[in-house]
Amino acid sequence: MKKYFQSLAYLVFIAVTFWAITKAIQVYEKPFSLYENPLVWIAVVALVLVILMKELLNIVAQKKAEDLILEKEGINPAEVDNWAWYKKLIKRWTKAKAIEEEDEIILDHNYDGIKELDNSLPPWWVYMFYATMIFGAVYLVRYHVLGADSQEMEYNKAMAEARRELDAFKATSKDAVIDAATVTALTSDSDLSRGKAVFNLNCAACHAPDGGGGIGPNLTDKYWVLGGGIKNVFTTITNGGRPGKGMVAWGKTLKPKDIQKVASYILKFQGTTPAKPKKAEGELYEEETSTETETVEQAKDSIQ
Template sequence: MKTTGSYLRVFIFSIVGYFLLDNLGSSGDVSVFSEKPLMWVVLAVIILFYIACEACVEAIKNILYATLSDEAKARYDEKQALKEANQFKWIKEKYKQSLGTKPIEEEHEIILDHNYDGIKELDNKLPPWWVYGFYITIIFAVVYLVRFEVYKDYNQDEEYEVAVAEANLAIEEWKKTAKDLVDVNTVELLTEASDLSAGKKIFEVNCVACHKSDGGGGIGPNLTDEHWILGGGIKNVFRTISEGGRAGKGMIPWKTTLKPAEMAQVASYIFEFQGTTPAEPKAAEGEIWVDPDVSN
């Protein structure tokens, strides 16, 4: 059918348009279009409408074509054939030129004497694209030789070291915004109001039952004094939250429930209780912890 190409085009354009709209919706304040089935319906209606219009036009053409005389049909068919022959004519000609072959009617000029069981060989020239590609490789080889062997530009070891250094810088920049990569070795005390607010919400949902809302302690230890059962400091507190308390008793590990960034936030919020006075403080447990980095 002559309109098949048109159907394919409108289908592809519609799908591409949909995903463009979907991405715009995902990246901005607009609702994600993929969450709206109505978008699919609208696109389907557009496609069906376009196909119906194309089919109607084709049907009208066929009806009008049937009313033509044989002579008029012949002229129309000749015109259409000429139109199709001239379509992409420039590309077709350039493609033939790139092959570097002679037309069939001129092949007798380049036929060789080789004959094997009636099969003869043509002395066609190499395709221009192949020849030019070969010249380019020669030029590249000369430039490479002069640059790296004569003028001693960087070698592979130096190139590797530069690439690794650039990659490490990129990783460090990425880590600054990738909070969920934090672990017990890289965690730092968070002081931003947004982080402390998030930590407070996590504490109120998960920790109040054992430590009370003011950190005074209940089932769990008092968080307002300087005594720590498993060590103080952000790293020790983060490890305790992640891995849990003492074996057989104490807090459960939260690493399967909370994300690393969330554990860092709630660990940082816990230090907000230090020096405060809870309503019913539990007796101190553990030992007073002194930061070895500060004491040294």
């Protein structure tokens, strides 16, 4: 009776615990979050432990029953080789000869008492060799006869698809990746305020708080070492100044959004009068008129 009661209690525990875990997965948003729902993990661990203990008891009980059967047949359980099946399997897959049977495969020649055994190749090695031959034939037909895509072709296709997805993301996402090709000048007070904070923290030491220049060039005139305008300033801040000298590359430290904001703030220095302006450096930069603007102006002239 006790045995049946234990089995019933085991089945009830498994069923209830499994139902509770299933219900938690359906109800909780993050059922397996250890911090939000620790009881779920406790139930899972308890379920696994109970199942393992039950199986272990079954194995022990089965082993005792087998030992009793052997004792009734007059066989000592300690003398039974429980690994006989494993040894038989290894012998079948290696065709290994026992030391006592090596006389059957010794070759006639020897050198200084050194003899050679005429062992056959292990079946596992032979079957693996056959498998490589089949694989080689399939590979030859697929890639050299039928012309399937090579690894290089697959890589190029994957990269092209990734570029298309990135372009689509940039075109539709409000938080698109900002780079020199897509950056635009910002004008809102919040963006310029953030740009000013970044400038004062990282740039003012070399360019002066009012942009008049110091170690770095003057930012208030129209002369630029690496070009003016939002795109050139963004690129210069990101990649740094001239090789071997000049400003470090801030792209490794600042986020693209912050570089855009500080570049927009720097452009606001244009035309201002710093306290101690540094002598102009670089070349005169004039903002290029866009093709679209020229087209509009031409259209207006033709109408007039």
